Amino acid sequence: MPSPLVLKLAKGVSLDAGDIAILEELTRNPVRFEARTDLIVEGEKPTHVRLVLEGIACRYKLLRRGRRAIVAHLLPGDFCDLHVTILGQMDHSIATLTLCLIAEIPAQKINEVISSSPRIARAFWWATLVDEGTLREWLVNLGQRRGTVQMAHLFCELYWRLRLVDMATADSFVLPLTQEELSDTLGMSSVHANRVLQQLREDTLVVMQGRTVRIPDLERLQDFAEFIPNNLHSTPKTDAKPANG
């Protein structure tokens, strides 16, 4: 079974067998982290490049009055700090949200890999740009939409991103986040997150069974959420059929 890194990068850049072998090699000997564990804390200087193989992690910042802002979700196949070694110190922290398997790759190893294959170098750039695009999408979401639409948009994004690494079925995915964690990413109170979720369920835009989120009508949810799949740069351009069902 291919690593999520290969699954993801292959959707943006075409890789040959040699590239894939090199990438798989990077993900050997992952380290296991319990849920809610800091991987690196604001102010530290990262020494390794980290890569999520299993589970969900997040970038976050702590603010006054005990508030926490989650500024990114790190899913399988996502780098935590590719090239951040260039900056003096972390401007945010990274923590696991669920139980995670993380590959820890020496920064030097990354540089070797980049110079060994221009396709891999390109793939890493692509991943960086996709992350940046996601960040802009979040910015629009937080700035311009109200609670229910925000939450719906987040669900659409998670659906497609998880789908990209074969972690979602055609109409559902597992979401192991608490309402408080959702509220920290959308910048709303957890009470309001709860009410927003109730609203979405009442309108049957989503159906929640335990920790799995089912989307009865993806078109309808995406329309409600003003969600444009293209902006993730990794979703099908014309139809909604993913590469690996």
Added chain:
Amino acid sequence: MPSPLVLKLAKGVSLDAGDIAILEELTRNPVRFEARTDLIVEGEKPTHVRLVLEGIACRYKLLRRGRRAIVAHLLPGDFCDLHVTILGQMDHSIATLTLCLIAEIPAQKINEVISSSPRIARAFWWATLVDEGTLREWLVNLGQRRGTVQMAHLFCELYWRLRLVDMATADSFVLPLTQEELSDTLGMSSVHANRVLQQLREDTLVVMQGRTVRIPDLERLQDFAEFIPNNLHSTPKTDAKPANG
């Protein structure tokens, strides 16, 4: 007089005379664009790499109900679309806000420059990471703070970023943006932006004289705004004295 690109990059990475000459070369023959002109529109595929030399531009997305979300301010020294040629198409548009001088650099030229000097390559990476950090900072600003604090935070950011390219004095800078443009970046109505500005002036956190913003007490404004200069990765680490007064 050095180009803003050199001024900016030199604060993150040490460059030698040869690097500087190469960078200056990139900024020859800029093109002039009137205020409120689209440079590139969502969906297009960029052919050139653009660089702001004078004026202020922005990244933006158009949304339903005629709303516009500004997701980044592009100041002198900022790249518009470094490496975005890797992605299929633009997921946002770029437009000037004021009269601008823009350098248009063939993508191939960028690649040549990067391979000619590892220091320049590093400097470009650094700039990309700084942009990403700014994006995260905006995310926190939009998600977690209320109107007046948001606006104060934006002013702090603009102050330091303009200072970086010698476009701000010790306690003031020129802000040629309308209240509507400010409101589009902070995700609030222009009416509310107006009231928020009145509040800041009443508290003498800022003094506005025409288009110049004066900050009587930077410490006080930054404290009010929860602004942490370090997060721009380009401001002094310990004291608040900039490199070029």
Added chain:
DNA sequence: CGTTAAGTTGACACGACTCAAAGGCGGTGG
């Protein structure tokens, strides 16, 4: 079966949006 974390509910306060209209300011042309 007790304990703890997560989810749910209600009441109230306030920030922010909307609509609508009036005032200021800088341009342009007569």
Added chain:
DNA sequence: CCACCGCCTTTGAGTCGTGTCAACTTAACG
């Protein structure tokens, strides 16, 4: 030099979304 015009800024009033506080219910786990 003044009148006009358009764009930006400012104001007011009413509505609605969201935050806060506090208590209660449910689920998870040993």
